[in-house]
Amino acid sequence: MILTVCATKGGVGKTTVTANLGGFLADLGRKVLIIDADVQPTLSSYYILDGPPAENGLTHLIQAASADGAISRTGIRNLDLVYSDDPEGELQHWIARTPDGRFRIRRALDEIAPRYDFILIDTQGAVGGLQDAAILAADLLVSPITPEMLSAREFLRGTIQMLERLGDLRYLGFERPPLVGVLNRMDKTRDARDIADQIRDLASGHPEIDIRMARTVIPATVAYRKAASMQAPVHRIETKRRGGPTLSALETMARLARELGLAESPDTEIAQGGEPK
Ligand SMILES: Nc1ncnc2c1ncn2[C@@H]1O[C@H](COP(=O)(O)OP(=O)(O)OP(=O)(O)O)[C@@H](O)[C@H]1O
Ligand SMILES: [Mg+2]
DSSP, X not given: OEEEEOOSXXXXXXXXXXXXXXXXXXXXXXXXXXXXXSSSOTGGGTSOBSSSOOSOOHHHHHHSSOOTTOOEXXXXXXXXEEOOOOTTOHHHHHHHHSTTGXXXXXXXXXXXXXXXXXXXXXXXXXXXXXXXXXXXXOSEEEEEEOSSHHHHHHHHHHHHHHHHHHGGGGGGXXXXXXXXXXXXXXXXXXXXXXXXXXXXXXXXXXXXXOEEEOSOOEEOOHHHXXXXXXXXXXXXXXXXXXXXXXXXXXHHHHHHHHHTTSOSOHHHHHHTTOOOO
16 A cells, blocks of 8 residues: 655644654554655655665656665664655656656556555655655555644645646546545644544535545654654654543554554554564
8 A cells, every 4th residue: 555645734744654654564564665755855864774775766766667776774674765865856847847757656666566565655745746746656645734723724725736636637547545634743722623623624615535534633742753863663652651631652653554544453463462673
């Protein structure tokens, strides 16, 4: 399954979700590839690499439509990475002037998809050919949304425009993948259900687009920043249930993975010894 984490807005938690879901699924024993399709290579350095980086990265994956020599191993067992190597943002232009540019990630992944249980693609919070290419490769889209209402509206406007624009590609056999919105960085002062309801209301005006809101909400906790600075998946950092209604990172990732259909019942698997290694 190929999952693309996208949002037309920056700073909402795309890299956090990609890195941590990827790390969680890898710790469950699944073979996972994370792809950094952002010019700012935050995901590329999220985890320490195991050995030297691969000779190639995202540019080769797209320009050669092949992942050959573009897969690096991370220090997390079962977790591989395609790093971003396009600091000047050249790929956006290259994709725009290449007739099948937006289909290149999909073609490259066709070849390696059988080797992985999950491929997770992180994108830049903007609109462009590279984002389109990541969306066109996906079976499922996940969009983190931060809880300010302005951001919820922006999310919907931006996302719907993005997906509607790609709708014409149905003549080329492309089916728009469903999108799941995930509230991220929720603090206790906000009512997650209220925000989710408002988004659902706004989305109901666009029945042609398959948008669902996840029930699992990612709380704002220091664990996410701490995990990033320790270069570790967050579920390894915060395993115990926290006091009060806020979910621990382990519970959050397990619920999110289950809700997205990525793992049957991760809670049980963890209890049965799929313990973080
Ligand atoms: N649930 C959370 N709780 C606390 N901090 C969080 C949470 N999620 C993300 N953050 C922090 O918010 C910041 C932005 O997150 P992140 O880099 O994942 O966003 P992004 O959407 O990938 O941003 P960009 O658009 O720049 O790529 C980071 O410092 C991250 O550690
Ligand atoms: Mg990012």
